[in-house]
Amino acid sequence: MLNIDCPWCGKRHETEFHYGGEAHIARPEDPAKLEDTEWAEFLFMRTNTKGYFAERWLHSHGCRRWFNVIRNTVTHDIVGSYKMGEKPPKLPKRTGDAK
Amino acid sequence: MTQAFRTTSGGRIDRRKAINFTFNGQSYIGYEGDTLASALLANGVHLLGRSFKYHRPRGIVAAGAEEPNSMVQLGEGATTEPNIRATQISLYEGLTASSVNVWPNVEFDISAINGLFAKIMTAGFYNKTFMWPRSMWMKLYEPVIRRAAGWGKAPTQTDPDIYDHMHLHVEVMVVGGGPAGLMAALAAGRAGARVLLVDEQSEFGGSLLSKKRQIGAKDEAGWIADMAAELEAMPDVTLLSRSTAFGYYDHNYLCVLEQKTDHLPAAERKGKVRQRVWHIRAGQVVLATGAHERPLVFADNDRPGIMLAGSVQTYVNRYGVLPGKKMVLFTNNDAAYEAAIDLQAAGGDVVAIIDCRHEVSGELVDAARALDIEILAGYAITGTSGGKRVESVEVRAIQKGAKVYTSAARQIDCDLVAMSGGWSPVVHLFSQSQGQLEYDEEKVCFLPGKPRQAQQVAGALAGQFTLKECLAGGYKAGADAARATGFTPKRKPAAPEIEEPDLGGIEPFWIVPGSRPIGEGMAKHFVDLQNDTTAADIELAVREGFESVEHIKRYTLTGFGTDQGKTSNINALAILSGILDKPIPKVGTTTFRPPYTPVSYGALAGRNLGDWSDPVRVTSIHDWHVENGALFENVGQWKRPWYFPKAGETMHEALNRECLAVRNAVGVLDASTLGKIDIRGPDAAEFLNRIYTNAWAKLGIGRVRYGLMCHEDGMVFDDGTTARLAEDRFLMTTTTGGAASVLDWLEEYLQTEWPELKVYCTSVTEQWATVSIAGPKAGAVLKKLAPEMDLSHENFPFLSFKEGTVAGLKARVFRISFTGELSYEINVPWANGLALWEAVMAAGAEFDITPYGTESMHILRAEKGFIIVGQETDGTTTPQDLGMDWIVSKKKPDFIGKRSFTRSDTARPDRKQLVGLLTETPDDVLPEGAQLVFDPNVPKPIPMAGHVTSSYYSAALGRSIALALVKGGHGRKGQKIFAPLEGKTVTAEIVDPVLYDKEGERLNG
Amino acid sequence: MVKYSIFTIARNALTGHQNWPKQWRSPEPKPEYDVIIIGGGGHGLATAYYLAKEHGVRNIAVLEKGWLGGGNTARNTTIVRSNYLWDESAAIYEKSLQLWEGLSQDINYNVMLSQRGVLNLAHSLGDVREGVRRVNANRLNGVDAEWLDAEGVKNFCPIINISKSARHPVLGATLQRRGGVARHDSVAWGYARAADALGVDIIQNCEVTGIKREGGKVTGVETTRGDIAAKKIGVVAAGHSSVIAEMAGIRLPITSHPLQALVSEPIKPVIDCVVMSGAVHVYVSQSDKGELVMGAGIDSFNSYAQRGSFHVIEHQLGACLELFPIFSRVRMMRTWGGIVDTCPDASPILSRTPVDGLYFNCGWGTGGFKATPGSGWCFAHTLAKEEPHPLNAPFSLSRFESGALIDEHGAAGVAH
Amino acid sequence: MAETPWITPAAAIAESFPDGLKELGPRVQVNLRGDVTDSTFVNAVKTATGLDLPDAPNKVAAGKECKALWLSPDEWLLVGEGEAASLVQSLEEALSGQYVAINDVSANRTIFEISGPYCHQVLMKSSEVDFHPRAFAPGNCVQTLIAKSQAIVEQVGREMFHIYVRNSFSRYAGAWLAEALVEYSETS
């Protein structure tokens, strides 16, 4: 049960949140201009990082805000969370120390 | 029966309170404070069960959670429970228990014949056989294997007990209430932190409850009592005994099972919560979980009466029981000598101490010698005998490093063997919390390394094996934990004077050979007592190429049992390390996983059963529906009236009646469950333009429009009508099931993609109760309720709304229709819903107004060819597939989903498209989900052309109707299509989906 | 390969089992192979086996970063069935089920396939519609399938609670009688032994850390045991597929999630079939040792940790007791997690990639154990012929571009 | 506002509530959204209601006629006695032309009151939030889950909380809370 730091409400249990997958995938400005391959990239291709990963969460049972979290997908350590539109905190080195 | 093995005094039992209990049908007496195990031992009962594979007699080995044998079926009837360890059952009046997996009984078990086939039933043997003839596996072999499967039995009735959950936040959680844990809790508590201390045992004190120690001015019991009293007096310290921390999860989240009534006689349990799972979020965790003693692995080390030395000491000191009167101790360390000394002091006879170390010396050794106990140093037990109880041991002098011992054998008679192979710190929770273990050569055990979470370790877990170290270590851990959570610890109290023996050294001794190599002859060296895994099995596994400790575990089943290898895993990996000639830390352990000890499903489910497994959502009109005989359909979490059968009516008849009432007069539907979202802000219209497939900018104030929403992949995801309340304000409705996800969807786009849009969304679903009236008489009913409202078609046209008063209630009335009839949806504040409904029923009485449910609604809309998202769509359906191109804007440069429509597959002309179907025989109602083919007369696999999404009998049309998704369906109207069903094939014609009132004339009544 | 049978066991018993050969060797890696399979799970080992057996490729290595069969293969709830909705899925899973039916004999290793029947429960009218749709589709596709009403469910599985007053009552179920369970470890070991016997080098404790390429074509791999050259590489790394894709400079439509499972203490047999309920989120079977083997849905977040959150387990046990009230006093013995590779359409990828010579077999997510033989068989064909078999052609990477997804999520609950 | 019968789904079971639990009668509830960093907005709200909108998370600001519960960075629930319509109207007037949303949600939620020595235990059974006096006190509110229903929990006294749940969940939540209290009402 993760303890997630909502930038507004503070630390709350994972059950109050909804997961939103990889962060910083901006919707293309003009989808019509894209090739099918590029559109498929946006729709489906994901980085799925092993290690420190920028991801989105929604505090769905709390303040209903979307925000970003940097979490290690190996250790589940959370480095920090930040509001939409803010710059991510500096990432620790790529992967976690656990197996 | 007399308690022949009860000591005359001592122990923490209450000799004044005798307790009657029954084991395997025989009545016995024990005392309050006993466990089932100690009470049985007091009565001389050692044989509790049989082993899994060979059905060898097995007895009690330990005194606590680590016990590998002695699983019993506890209780009877609805409250019976399988596989409970006798060492963990507090004795209560009327307790009944019996051995598991034995037939006909534990004394004479037919399956013991398996022992004869032991040579064949080696590890993994079933992989190598039972393959021929092929059909016999399912017919014979597997059923036989299955019959042997399992230990105890699940009850056959529903559990009458109550379970629940609790959540707690503390700064410091301490696991383990032994001397280290008590000190840690004290330090953190005195510093002012909120503290939780848990211990799985019936009382605090841990291993100190089994020992004789002087701590300052107090004996062990006095010291424990003082500690407990001080902790209890602290308001923010929570103490939970009989509470096992069974899981340590991410971010210092721990789960604890509290057994609240399992120690009480049945009559005192009634109405109380039986077990409670505590969910703890802790700032810091102090693990003080102690250490488990390890057995020694020697020939036929599994007979009843062969026990861990520390456990013998526990039975003697804590329970006042002599597990045997003639004991042999077999050890590789000094500490175990205490068991011999204490047993002797309590009236038992220690016939010999077999110490596999060649040189022994020290305080405890001297003390044993002083009691005239014979000490055979440099000796080992190389065999045992006895049927249902050990009767003698064979001992031989050890030749260091030898694979077999050729020295002369000596028989020693005994009725109890105490053994000690050293100590394994209880690293389970530490390891669950992702901490890495480090092997300590000197202490011969794995110890916690650097923790991965906010955590301290103390006591025997941390390798602090003396009481003195435990007290100091415990206090430090508690103080450090408090400091780390922002508290200032009090000054450390002066260390009390402690009398305890010097422990001396330990010499690793992982496997004890005999006169023949391991695996030869009939002797068995058991490693995992529960799964009958022997040292020979491990050797065989390695021989066959299984070298990883994980493979060994899975091939030999070591550590796979209900004890999860608490006493066997370390021995197994050490033996493996010997065979592979690889150091122990390189071999490594298997993974420690929750739960630390088994947890009942009931406790884990807590109160989340029945109606609480998932909230039941109801409208404010619900009770009326119940009273009027509605049957309900679950729609998401909602209960919606499905239909309202009258007495004696079949479903078919009820639906016909309801539908015809709407078509011919007027019907009424509770539509309160539709999602409602207030959308407001200067960019609201622009926002809708991007979210819906159609255009919204020009919608007039007071008007309503239907819209379709797609995901980015172009597939339909929700639909509904949206009204323009003001220039900058809309009220959106969503499907019942989609309400929450649509709101999330809107917020996601507003917050993450288009933060520049000035739009606020507010859910108002339960602000408004919605009563929908439909049918040619709908206007007449509304007129009666809202005489001031201008209902003329000019001033209240289709797809518009009005605010006003209906039945004296402030209301909003929408002229929209899901049935094709003249229809009004009246919204009033939720808590006035019932009042409105009753007013509508009263006003409609003269027109025979008929309440209808979701099923009739489905029929009525299907007659009109209207889709239901989730029924006509399945996540692969575009608006075009539904024939709804008309609602997809060609002009808007972009909206969600648009880009995906031009992908090669989404643009394919032969996609599955929505059509109507009319069966050749009008009475044939196709099953929903029927698959359709163009040619039924080809062999399987038959190419499929689509499937039936909706299908009903239409009373209005006097025949069956259906909607279907059919390949290239839009271009196939008039063609035949076939539904091959079980036993018959139904022929149908592909038609337009709109089957009733194609011109839409009825909309105006 | 020494033939396994009751006779060889008896013969070995006489010599104290001292003479059993290794089930597989532990060879040192050679400098070069024709085909390298990355990932020694069931799928990777099956691929190697069929490559050697059906296509005569002899110079093959399977590289496994840990112990063979230790990935999802060691962690799954072992449900085997082929009753998928769409034609493409039904075809490949049915091929797999047919291979299962002869597998123990084919590889001379008892994988304990137990075709005790799989029920998929329906709890709402939408579920019923969906179930009937699937049964009809299965039948026309030649896959055995039956629809049972609630009474039929009760007859087939007497301990199930079909009370109408249950929160989510059982309204019916699909039944595939040929479905069931198999022993997960045995499958990995059996394929390993059979592949080894055909000369495949199974190299454990060998983690691939890089994919070497020249001119858009693979030339080999970097590993923790040195560089190894290869003409073709088949990646069968399940949860770690994206990690290896990144080594080759490509991205996949895959996210890795924890999927948890648990077993109860062993109890005497009480349930003689497999019961799955997507709606209340639980599935249950009982193993030949007596434990109830149970699983639920994935944890929502991305993870490579082989563990998930506790609330998922609690939810699952609540759901379990709704269906099986008599399990309340049965106790959970062990929980664990795997890392599943989920695809947006819940269907796998067996495909060429933009990199020449590099092939991926992944995306089996929560349900690939049942596909082990079929997946290996198809992927072997793809690697040998350098083009997909018709059975796996629809499962290409290009479907994400064209939109031809094979959505096996099961339709969303009815919303009205 | 409650001239007509005001019936929430919980009302039907309210009779069986143990001591320490009750359903409150109707209150004015208005959902307000706006930009708290914009002083025109804040001032206008103050003019209309006398309230200083709390900008700190999970705080309640009390005014004379009503109070404001912080729900999110741009959202408050105004709760009071009297007429919803007039509160809405005065807000609309004061905020006219501004980018805001004002919704009468008086009927959207049922309000339960739990009180007495065991109210903390009841909350601990039903929610994962830390309600210990060290972490939560009168004047705090929080949006969270009560059992499996979304809720707003507001502490109104040392041993008194108000729990706001969506009306459709109110029967579920009310029954849940009642049952959670049973353990304690029998002993007291």
Ligand SMILES: Cc1cc2nc3c(=O)[nH]c(=O)nc-3n(C[C@H](O)[C@H](O)[C@H](O)COP(=O)(O)OP(=O)(O)OC[C@H]3O[C@@H](n4cnc5c(N)ncnc54)[C@H](O)[C@@H]3O)c2cc1C
């Ligand atoms: C809890 C759970 C329950 C499940 N239940 C079912 C079920 O009931 N029925 C069903 O059909 N399916 C089920 N599944 C899914 C099923 O387990 C998987 O789809 C299937 O086992 C995948 O097999 P695999 O061989 O592809 O993967 P794995 O067995 O995971 O093998 C992949 C291997 O690749 C190795 N690897 C990864 N990276 C590298 C590298 N860089 N170098 C070398 N080696 C590497 C890994 O160590 C691993 O051994 C379940 C899964 C889980 C986790």
Ligand SMILES: NC(=O)c1ccc[n+]([C@@H]2O[C@H](COP(=O)([O-])OP(=O)(O)OC[C@H]3O[C@@H](n4cnc5c(N)ncnc54)[C@H](O)[C@@H]3O)[C@@H](O)[C@H]2O)c1
């Ligand atoms: N070589 C030796 O002689 C030797 C070795 C080990 C320990 N000891 C002695 O044992 C004592 C150790 O004290 P300690 O406090 O470290 O340990 P302890 O064994 O006294 O106490 C640990 C307590 O933790 C409980 N526990 C363990 N896991 C638990 C869980 N998951 N949930 C709830 N409770 C759990 C146990 O039941 C036990 O009561 C000292 O007196 C020491 O001298 C001696």
Ligand SMILES: Cc1cc2nc3c(=O)[nH]c(=O)nc-3n(C[C@H](O)[C@H](O)[C@H](O)COP(=O)(O)O)c2cc1C
């Ligand atoms: C079908 C199946 C049955 C299992 N049965 C048992 C069991 O009876 N006892 C046990 O301890 N573990 C059992 N396990 C779990 C394994 O011990 C182990 O947890 C799992 O393989 C994951 O590995 P890990 O926990 O070492 O990471 C079983 C696993 C599976 C997949």
Ligand SMILES: [Zn+2]
């Ligand atoms: Zn928040």
